[in-house]
Amino acid sequence: GAVVSQHPSRVICKSGTSVKIECRSLDFQATTMFWYRQFPKQSLMLMATSNEGSKATYEQGVEKDKFLINHASLTLSTLTVTSAHPEDSSFYICSAREPGLATNEKLFFGSGTQLSVL
Amino acid sequence: AQKITQTQPGMFVQEKEAVTLDCTYDTSDPSYGLFWYKQPSSGEMIFLIYQGSYDQQNATEGRYSLNFQKARKSANLVISASQLGDSAMYFCAMREVNNAGNMLTFGGGTRLMVKP
Numbered sequence: 001g002a003v004v005s006q007h008p009s010r011v012i013c014k015s016g017t018s019v020k021i022e023c024r025s026l027d028f029q030a031t032t033m034f035w036y037r038q039f040p041k042q043s044l045m046l047m048a049t050s051n052e053g054s055k056a057t058y059e060q061g062v063e064k065d066k067f068l069i070n071h072a073s074l075t076l077s078t079l080t081v082t083s084a085h086p087e088d089s090s091f092y093i094c095s096a097r098e099p100g101l102a103t104n105e106k107l108f109f110g111s112g113t114q115l116s117v118l
Numbered sequence: 119a120q121k122i123t124q125t126q127p128g129m130f131v132q133e134k135e136a137v138t139l140d141c142t143y144d145t146s147d148p149s150y151g152l153f154w155y156k157q158p159s160s161g162e163m164i165f166l167i168y169q170g171s172y173d174q175q176n177a178t179e180g181r182y183s184l185n186f187q188k189a190r191k192s193a194n195l196v197i198s199a200s201q202l203g204d205s206a207m208y209f210c211a212m213r214e215v216n217n218a219g220n221m222l223t224f225g226g227g228t229r230l231m232v233k234p
Contacts, residue, residue: 109163
């Protein structure tokens with residue numbers, strides 16, 4: 001099946017620094033990728049929809065200046081947490097949609113990134 | 119209003135027994151898809167099973183089956199012959215065809231713990 005690679009799997013950073021998370025579709029071209037945030041023991045919350053070659057669509061309440069998303073190619077989307085603060089500590093996970101599937105299309109998820117901001 | 123509701127935050131099941139995880143949903147769209155994902159402690163999301171709103175038969179994938187009751191808007195996951203490796207969080211999700219921006223709406227999840 002399709003594979004989505006997400007790096008890094010874990011990152012610890014100091015408050016005020018920026019952190020970049022990469023999401024790659026390894027064997028298909030993903031015109032659309034999604035970024036989710038998950039707090040401990042909670043469900044996934046969609047942060048934004050990333051479309052190749054255009055600006056990301058952010059969900060209500062998500063700061064676009066804090067969470068920069070770039071989808072520069074059909075296989076790579078990046079999420080940059082700018083000027084990270086402890087409240088940004090969370091589990092971030094991306095997913096990609098393989099084009100051409102019918103309504104039963106399933107998303108392929110990355111393995112997630114645990115961000116800890118000190 | 120919650121679009122996807124999973125009323126069981128946590129469940130125990132004895133190894134080798136079957137277990138049902140509840141999921142109810144709310145939509146006015148005639149065409150939608152329902153998904154179940156498994157999230158082990160590593161965090162990755164693993165696709166388990168899919169049910170389309172127009173599918174006549176309940177979906178099955180190995181030990182997983184989906185008890186789809188459209189009139190009641192429920193899509194319960196049934197795991198047969200539970201294994202220790204089934205211990206994980208399980209999320210029910212819905213995709214509405216006319217909602218292209220918000221790909222999937224997830225329920226709050228159910229933590230399943232399989233006892234040896």
